Every structure is written in C-alpha cells, then in structure tokens.
Amino acid sequence: xxxxxxxIQCIGCPVxxxxxxVLDGDRVVEMRGFTCEKGEAYAAEEVVAPKRMVxxxxxxxxxxxxxxxxxxxxxxxxxxxFDCVRLLRGIEVTAPIETGRVIVADALGLGVDxxxxxxxxxxxxxxxxx
Amino acid sequence: MRDATYDVVTIGGGxxxxxxxxxxxxxxxxxxxxxxxxxxxxxxxxxxxxxxFGLRKFKEELTGPGYADxxxxxxxxxxxxxxxxxxxxxxxxxxRITCVGPTTGLATVEAKAVVHSMGxxxxxxxxxxxxxxxxxxxFTAGAAQRMVNMEGYLxxxxxxxxxxxxxGLIMARRxxxxxxxxxxxxxxxxxxxxxxxNIVQCLEDFGIPLYLSHCVVAVHGHxxxxxxxxxxxxxxxxxxxxxxxxxxxxxxxxxxxxxxENELGRAIGVSTDRITSGAVVDQFRQTSKPGFFAAGNVLxxxxxxxxxxxxxEIAGRxxxxxxxxxxxxxxxxxxxxxxEGLRQVVPQRLSTLEKGKNAIRFFFRSxxxxxxxxxxxxxxxxxxxxxxxxxxxxxxMIVADIPVNRFAKASHIEFVLTLDEHPEPLEGAVExxxx
Numbered sequence: 001x002x003x004x005x006x007x008i009q010c011i012g013c014p015v016x017x018x019x020x021x022v023l024d025g026d027r028v029v030e031m032r033g034f035t036c037e038k039g040e041a042y043a044a045e046e047v048v049a050p051k052r053m054v055x056x057x058x059x060x061x062x063x064x065x066x067x068x069x070x071x072x073x074x075x076x077x078x079x080x081x082f083d084c085v086r087l088l089r090g091i092e093v094t095a096p097i098e099t100g101r102v103i104v105a106d107a108l109g110l111g112v113d114x115x116x117x118x119x120x121x122x123x124x125x126x127x128x129x130x
Numbered sequence: 131m132r133d134a135t136y137d138v139v140t141i142g143g144g145x146x147x148x149x150x151x152x153x154x155x156x157x158x159x160x161x162x163x164x165x166x167x168x169x170x171x172x173x174x175x176x177x178x179x180x181x182x183f184g185l186r187k188f189k190e191e192l193t194g195p196g197y198a199d200x201x202x203x204x205x206x207x208x209x210x211x212x213x214x215x216x217x218x219x220x221x222x223x224x225x226r227i228t229c230v231g232p233t234t235g236l237a238t239v240e241a242k243a244v245v246h247s248m249g250x251x252x253x254x255x256x257x258x259x260x261x262x263x264x265x266x267x268x269f270t271a272g273a274a275q276r277m278v279n280m281e282g283y284l285x286x287x288x289x290x291x292x293x294x295x296x297x298g299l300i301m302a303r304r305x306x307x308x309x310x311x312x313x314x315x316x317x318x319x320x321x322x323x324x325x326x327x328n329i330v331q332c333l334e335d336f337g338i339p340l341y342l343s344h345c346v347v348a349v350h351g352h353x354x355x356x357x358x359x360x361x362x363x364x365x366x367x368x369x370x371x372x373x374x375x376x377x378x379x380x381x382x383x384x385x386x387x388x389x390x391e392n393e394l395g396r397a398i399g400v401s402t403d404r405i406t407s408g409a410v411v412d413q414f415r416q417t418s419k420p421g422f423f424a425a426g427n428v429l430x431x432x433x434x435x436x437x438x439x440x441x442x443e444i445a446g447r448x449x450x451x452x453x454x455x456x457x458x459x460x461x462x463x464x465x466x467x468x469x470e471g472l473r474q475v476v477p478q479r480l481s482t483l484e485k486g487k488n489a490i491r492f493f494f495r496s497x498x499x500x501x502x503x504x505x506x507x508x509x510x511x512x513x514x515x516x517x518x519x520x521x522x523x524x525x526x527m528i529v530a531d532i533p534v535n536r537f538a539k540a541s542h543i544e545f546v547l548t549l550d551e552h553p554e555p556l557e558g559a560v561e562x563x564x565x
Contacts, residue, residue: 011327013185014434014526018326052331053181055193056307057279064169066282069179071193078335085307099199117179118195 003029008046010039021047051075054084055117058103062122063095069117070103076112083108095122136163136211137453138446139227139241141218141394144173146247146426148201149439153446154245155208159453162210163239165229167217171205172198173249175435177276180300182327186436197435213237221246221394223419242453243421245445246395246409250388250427252297258386260292262349265356271297271385275304284308286381290358291315292346294322294329296433296525298385303332305383312338313377316360318345318367321499323387323525325433346382347374355382390428398422405474406430412463412481413490415445416452423449430476430493433527437493458482464543466492469508471547473497473524480543483534494528494545502553507532509540518550 003024010017019033021043028047034040045051054076057067076084084107091104097120104114137159140147143166151162170176175183178194185191188200205212216231225241252270269277269285275297277283287310291298294317302312315333320343322329333340341360347369348359362373390408392400401410401418408429409417415425425445426438451457462482468475476493483490494505499521505528506516514536519528528547537543 009326009330011331014182014325014327016326016526018521052335053191055179055181057179057282059282065280067280069193069195069279071179071181071196082307099196117193118176118199 006047008043010034010042012036012038012042019043023047050078052078052081054081054114056085056088058088058091058093060097060120061092061094063097063120064123065120068093068097068103068120070114071117072107073113073115074111076107076110080108080110084110084112084114088114095120134163134237135240136161136242138243138245138449139163139165139221139225139239140245140247140446141165141221141227142173142247142249142426142428143168143171143212143214144247144249144426145175145197145201145435145438146249146428146442146445147171147173147245148198148205149442150245150247150423150425150446150449151210152201152204152208153443154243154450154453155210157447157450159243159450162208163241164205164210164212165216165218165227165239166212166214167231169214171202171212171214174272177272177279178300179279180304183435186434187439194435201439218394220397221422223398223422225421243423243449245442245449246392246417246422246424246428247426247442247445248391248394248428250390250431252384253387253389255384257389258384260346260349262346262358263351265349265351265354267351267355267380268349268382269384271295271301271383274301274381274383278304278308284310285383286310286379288379289313289381289383290377290379291383291385292358293317293384293386294324294340295385295387296324296328298383299324299328299332301383301385302338303336306336306338310381312336313379314339314341316341316344316346318343318363320365321523321525324385325526326523345369349382350376354380356380358382388427388431390431392424392428395422395424395428400424403430403474403476403478405468406476408476410478411476412479413444413477413483414448414457414481415441415477416448416481421449421452423452430474432493433525437527437529440491441493458484464541467542467544468494469544469546471497471500471503472505472545475545480537483538487534489531489533491529491531492545494530494547496522496524496528496547499523500547500549502550503547504550505530505545505547507537508542508544508546509537510542511540514540518554520553522547 022030138154175194175198183197425442
C-alpha cells in the first residue's frame, strides 16, 4: 500500500503549528512538525475523524439577558455540528442560570453535553434586561 | 453626587481592568475601584461566545464569557468596588476622575493611581474609505457579533466579509451556523490578518473562500446593500484594472483592524506611539504622566486575552506601588527601538530596573510575514540575546521574556528581526518561557 503525506494545521492553541501526518491507508505511520502531545493527538484524529468544539446560544426566559451562550464539553464530529446547532435552537431555559449547568445532556447521542458558559441572573436581580 | 477616594482606579472593567484591579489588591492597595460603562463586567469577552480563551492563564479552554466569569468571581471575592453603567468623562492629572451614570448621576473620584484599561474599538468603513453608496446592512464584525450573540438579531442572510481580522473570521463561522450564507472574505494584503487556527476552523471548515490581495471598490444599494464590487490589487495595493467582479449580498461585515480607545489618555497629553496608537509606556506600564498606567488593548491590540490579563497584572501592581508611594523615581530612562523587520515593540522605554526582577517581557509585531526567523536584541556591545522563530506573521504577536542581565547596563536597546539562514528541522519546538 502506498503512503501519503497530509499537511495538518493544528488549531489546538494560538501557536498554530503546521505539521504533516504520514498515512498508510487509514493508519498513521509518522507525524512531524507538531510541538506538543495535544497537537499530535489532534492531528491523528483530524486525518481520520475530524472534530470541533461547538458554541452557540439558547433562549432565556426571565433573565437579565435574552440569550445564554452554551459550549460543548468536548469536541463534536464535524458532520454533526449543524445538527447540534439546530437542536440547541429549539432549547429554551429559565433564569437564573449558573455557569456550567448542563443545558442538553448527551446531545444527539454523541456523548457530549452542552453547558452554560456563563451565569445569568433573573431580570430584576442585578443586570437590567437587554 | 457621589464623591470617593481610592488608591487605584481602573477605567474599564474588561479583562485588563479586572486583572489590573486584582493585581493592585494583591500588591497591597486597600481601596480599589473598577469603573465600567456597560451593564456588567467582562467587556467584549461577553460577546465572544466561541472557545479558545484561557489556555495559558487557566490551562484549559474557555469561552469568552467563561473567561470573564472566572475574573468576575475573583473580583467579587477580592473586596474590589465596582461601579457599573458609569462612563468616565475625564481623568485629570493628579487623579481626579469625573464619571456619569443613570443611577449615580455625576460623581467624582480621587485616585492616587489610575490604570487606563478602556480597550479598543473597531475601524469602520470611514477608516478605509470604501467607495460607493451608503446603504443599511454594512456593519463592523464586532457590532454584528454583539447583535447575534447577545441581542438576538441576525444582521443579514447573504454576507460578504471585508478584512480577515479574527473577529471577521469568527463571524464568518457564527453567521454560517445561524443559517446565513457567507460568500467570501476579502483581504487587501497578500496575507491574512487573523490567526491561522481561525482560517482553518472558521473558513476552511465551512468552505468559505478567502481572497487575498483583493479590495472592495464599490458598495451597491440604496436603502439596503444589494452587493459589492471587488477587485484584485497589485503589490502597491492599487486596483488592477479589469479584475473587478460583482457579488450580490444583503450584509457586509468589516474586520479591518482595531484602534485603542485612548481618548482619556490623549486628553491629558499622554505620549502616544504612532504605530500602536496607544500610550508610550515603560516596563511597569507607566505612561508619560506619573501615576497613569495603561494595559490591554488600549495600550496595543493583543491577539490573546491571556496576554492582556498578564500585562494588566504588571500595570495593576505598579499602580498599587505608586499609590503607596514606594514606586521608585524613573531615573535611568532608555528608549526601546523596534528595528529592522519589526513594526512595533511594547514597552517602548525602560526606566530604572527593579531589584530582584530577572526578566522583562517584550511584545513585538513583525512588519511582514516571514519564514524561519531570528529575533535579536542589539546593544552597543552587539547581539546580546536572540531566539529562533519557526514562522512570523504580523497578525501573531511575538512574546519574549528577556533576562535583565543581558541589557542592564546597555544604553542602546534595539530589537531586530531577520531571516534565519539555518532553520532547525520541523521537529524543533519553540515556546516562550513563562515569566
């Protein structure tokens, strides 16, 4: 079987290492150019099953703000990103919200939870309504 | 009318103001106040709902609101006063601050030391003089970010983005996730002005094309924008005739740079850096006005909030020492020069070095993208320090902690950035040491 070289730009941190992964079929045989373990793990996954963190907002009732930012607690397969966002578009929560609250557990059976990225007080309590 | 006296007052309650206030408390300032014009602390972090913040500071990946949340908790626990909904109108030499807010009315504060942490604002259409009509639907990317992430409005469904700054790239992804079509990003320079990771995860992931060396030559539409005409530019940034083409759209987002919001500094005559548009500061982040310190994006625009917090800690600590009267007189003043290959350096001057301090952190930006390079410190004794860099981009700040013993006695301090004739192979890891 012939091996091929796939260039991968790491997105793990702002250093942004550009490296290469050498593949034999679907098997990683060599990696060069990455400068940390996290980067190598990212590159190894990126060539076979790319994943991304997902952030969006959900609607809030009775809150000082009308929208709550939410974040996945782990990366989501790339092809499921839009499905996750569509799922979250239909979610509504009621204030108060504390940081880290699970808003959707095991989204779409992917094993990933979506959590509140910040706290939101009730409308009369602290922040004025937006 | 409310009157008060404080040791340290930070003007602005974003990441810089909060970190400076915390550091001031830790350095022994008893009475510390943050004055914030928004309805809550956190500044622009609150609208940056994407992840990628805090990798250095907290060793984990947070969203903007998540990063702000950490600091808001620390500020709350540290016994720091916070005035929200309060806009500072003036902060005069001597430390008299006048501010106004809907609940407090007019208030004055006497501060022994002041930290300028007002952040930055976006350059607008006027700043880059885009020709054409002036319809609705043209926004700065950050304004659109606030609309989408906090106010719940989608500014358009068919989007063209001008400029490849990070906020524009982030908004390309965000608008796509919200169901809009993002047709393309146009960048006038031959290289991108955003972080490489954002090109990958915000454009390439969604198949959004990035056109380098392209600019907008016309905006069309009467009431609402209906399209733009773009064209290729040559090396001198002049439009190449015959390369124009039209794109329909109902929304144009601009991500064409940020400028420090330094009106309060300029009003009291703080010396400013022509390149950064922020104050000229020494290693303590003290401006040319004694007792006035500056940190974060009001000083120079950063790529990473972690580095903003880091810099603000220096300013906050220095302000606390100044308020206590134990801040040394600046006697041994030296200019720091951004030489060949470099566009800017912060701090721009050094004053008397602090005893027991082993290294000083410098921030640089390059003039142009370069491959493997060497950044070096030149004094009258020649090159006294250098470091190899794998790759250099104007959009990615260079950070270096330089041992004080290399330049303690030097009178000429100049940094240069040159191509590396003998680059290390790909494996070579280059990371700055943490201070």
